[in-house]
Every structure is written in structure tokens, then in C-alpha cells.
Amino acid sequence: MSNKTAKKAGDLLFSSFFTRGKQNKKDESDDSQKKATVAELLGVSLNPGIFILILILAGLVLFWVFMIMFNGIVMGLLGLGGGFIVFNSLLGMKKKQKEEQFTRQLPDTLTAIANSLKAGFSLDQSFEFVTVSLPDPTRSEFSVIHLKYRVGYTLAESMAELPKKYNNAEVNLFVSSLVLQNQVGGNVIPFLGELSEILRERVKLKDQIAVGTTQQRLSSIIVAILPYALLMLLQLSNYNALTTTFRGILLLIFAMIMQGIGLFVITTFMKIDI
Numbered sequence: 079m080s081n082k083t084a085k086k087a088g089d090l091l092f093s094s095f096f097t098r099g100k101q102n103k104k105d106e107s108d109d110s111q112k113k114a115t116v117a118e119l120l121g122v123s124l125n126p127g128i129f130i131l132i133l134i135l136a137g138l139v140l141f142w143v144f145m146i147m148f149n150g151i152v153m154g155l156l157g158l159g160g161g162f163i164v165f166n167s168l169l170g171m172k173k174k175q176k177e178e179q180f181t182r183q184l185p186d187t188l189t190a191i192a193n194s195l196k197a198g199f200s201l202d203q204s205f206e207f208v209t210v211s212l213p214d215p216t217r218s219e220f221s222v223i224h225l226k227y228r229v230g231y232t233l234a235e236s237m238a239e240l241p242k243k244y245n246n247a248e249v250n251l252f253v254s255s256l257v258l259q260n261q262v263g264g265n266v267i268p269f270l271g272e273l274s275e276i277l278r279e280r281v282k283l284k285d286q287i288a289v290g291t292t293q294q295r296l297s298s299i300i301v302a303i304l305p306y307a308l309l310m311l312l313q314l315s316n317y318n319a320l321t322t323t324f325r326g327i328l329l330l331i332f333a334m335i336m337q338g339i340g341l342f343v344i345t346t347f348m349k350i351d352i
Contacts, residue, residue: 137161148313152321152330160306176215181248182281183216188252188274192267201260202228219243233260247352248277280352287350298344305337 137158144157190211194204205224209217219240226236234257241250255273259266309320309330320326 192270
């Protein structure tokens with residue numbers, strides 16, 4: 079075999095290995111993205127197995143405390159279910175808070191990219207400038223995007239995980255517009271400025287809607303908490319017919335189902351698409 083043929087075969091082998099490695103990294107990234115980032119949302123740096131074990135132990139302790147305090151297994155189960163609902167609500171609040179922070183930083187992100195391009199930097203260097211000049215969560219997200227873009231991913235591939243992680247209209251508009259403009263070409267700086275203003279106005283509109291629906295959200299919280307508070311007061315007053323008799327348990331289950339339906343109706347009417 080000649081040196082030229084051997085070199086060509088080596089290049090093909092290296093190219094195949096690099097492509098396979100790139101695909102494997104992408105698959106691993108997709109798998110890790112699909113996993114629940116509960117510890118990350120709560121700001122806890124623990125091994126996932128240890129974190130799950132702590133959650134199970136906390137649930138058992140909560141069940142035991144409610145069972146001993148209110149002298150009944152039913153109240154223990156209700157306490158465990160309430161703890162799960164509170165924990166799930168806390169995760170939802172943390173996730174929504176992070177999503178809102180990222181969305182609010184999008185106009186500044188576009189301005190930073192536009193200013194970098196105006197100064198003569200490349201798109202790769204503009205992403206690096208964003209990671210330096212803006213706070214989290216934009217810094218951490220664009221660090222990943224910048225790393226992918228630098229090692230050879232396309233802009234669409236580099237930003238593909240962003241709409242999955244922050245699934246709202248502003249992020250989808252940001253990603254799709256930036257990718258489309260990159261594919262079409264042309265002067266991107268005026269486009270980024272206009273897109274920044276559009277996103278800024280959408281954030282202001284969302285703030286106005288949030289202020290207008292404050293009373294409804296407060297009402298839904300009261301509706302969710304008040305029945306369980308009354309039930310605990312009844313249990314402490316030794317009126318435990320709802321948790322010790324068959325009819326009482328059936329009535330309690332029916333009340334919980336009706337409460338769930340009511341909360342679903344309230345949250346459905348509170349949603350406003352813009």
C-alpha cells in the first residue's frame with residue numbers, strides 16, 4: 079500500500095471516528111438533558127442516588143410525623159401527599175423563576191451579540207462575550223452553546239436544547255430567528271436590534287398580565303390550602319370521623335377530587351396566550 083493510500087485511509091478512519099464520537103456526545107447530552115435536574119433546580123450539589131434516598135427518607139419521616147400527630151394512617155398518607163405536592167410546587171416555582179430570568183435577559187443577550195458583531199467580532203467570539211458579560215442562567219447556557227459551536231456543531235445544533243429546556247414563545251422566537259438569519263445571511267446587526275425590542279415588549283406585556291391576574295392566583299392558593307387546614311383543625315379537636323370511618327374517607331376522597339377539578343378550572347381560565 080502506498081503512502082498516499084495509507085494517508086487517505088487514515089483520514090477516513092479519523093473522520094469516521096470523529097463523527098461517531100460527536101454523535102455519541104450528542105446522544106449523551108440528550109440523555110442527560112432528559113433526566114430530571116431536581117438537585118440543580120434546588121441548588122443542591124449531590125449525587126442523584128443520594129438525593130433520591132434523602133427524598134424517600136424525608137417522605138417516610140413526614141408520614142410518621144403526621145400519623146403520630148393526628149393519630150391515623152389516613153392523615154399520614156395525606157401528609158405524605160401534601161408534602162409531595164408542596165415539593166412539586168417548589169420545583170415548578172424554581173423552574174419558572176429560572177425560565178423568567180433567562181427570558182428577561184434575552185434582550186440584553188441580543189444587544190451584547192449585536193454590539194460584539196458591530197465591533198468586528200465573529201459569532202463565536204460574540205457568544206464568548208455573552209458568557210463573560212451576562213449573569214446566570216444566560217452565562218451557563220451560552221457557555222454550553224459556545225463550546226458546541228466552537229467544536230464544530232452548526233448554530234442550529236448548538237442551540238437545539240435551548241427551546242427544550244425553556245419552552246416558551248420568547249425563547250422559541252429567539253432561537254428560530256437567530257438560526258434562520260444565520261442560514262439566510264445578510265446584515266444581522268439591525269435584525270438583532272429589532273428582535274431585542276420585540277422580546278423586550280413581550281416581557282413588559284407578560285409583567286402587566288401577571289399583575290392583572292394576581293388576585294386570581296391568590297384565590298387559587300387559598301382554595302388549595304383552606305380545606306386541609308380545616309381538616310387538621312378538626313383532627314386536633316378529636317373530630318376524626320372523616321379519617322376513621324368508611325363514609326368519611328369516601329367523602330374525603332370526593333372532596334379532594336372536586337377540589338382538583340376546581341383548581342384545574344381556575345388555572346385554565348388564568349392562562350393567557352400572547
